[in-house]
């Protein structure tokens with residue numbers, strides 16, 4: 001559970017197969033800009049094959065978290081994160097998004113803190129993500145959370161943000 005700056009409380013949990021339609025609708029509901037920043041491509045929605053992969057959390061060291069707000073008899077997805085544990089390099093790679101009306105209330109920061117904690121538990125020593133260089137919100141968020149930004153020599157439109165995970169004492173418990 002996490003208290004947002006707008007006064008609402010949200011929950012984070014692994015996605016389940018029954019979340020498929022809600023997750024599809026969540027991605028559809030993102031603004032064009034947010035979807036573009038999330039997938040670094042112009043998508044109107046997540047392709048069905050990719051959606052199927054998203055809901056099979058835990059397969060092949062790939063996990064999907066969703067952030068939900070409880071309503072009357074239903075849950076609304078207000079954020080998601082997908083991460084992969086690379087056992088060879090002891091690193092976690094992640095991407096994530098927050099529903100546009102919920103931007104700026106602390107969910108992104110809390111998700112990143114949560115991902116760091118989960119990554120450390122998996123045995124990762126490093127966590128990283130790739131983003132468009134033009135994505136100002138993620139660059140600021142990453143800086144605020146102690147990530148180093150590394151330019152992509154092969155593609156100047158991309159930036160990698162990464163951080164060494166040194167111990168759980170350095171990772172605020174977000175949820």
Ligand SMILES: CC(C)(COP(=O)(O)OP(=O)(O)OC[C@H]1O[C@@H](n2cnc3c(N)ncnc32)[C@H](O)[C@@H]1OP(=O)(O)O)[C@@H](O)C(=O)NCCC(=O)NCCS
Pocket residue numbers: 033034035037038039094095096097098099102103104105106107108109110129130131135136137138140141142144
């Ligand atoms: C990036 C994203 C996840 C941030 O989530 P969020 O919940 O809005 O982030 P927070 O509320 O925790 O804000 C954290 C910091 O990010 C920065 N930030 C957030 N929104 C910003 C904006 N519109 N402009 C500039 N900086 C911004 C600020 O530094 C902010 O710190 P502050 O609140 O102390 O000012 C969200 O903008 C998003 O979903 N974008 C689309 C998908 C995406 O870009 N994903 C990342 C690449 S995979």
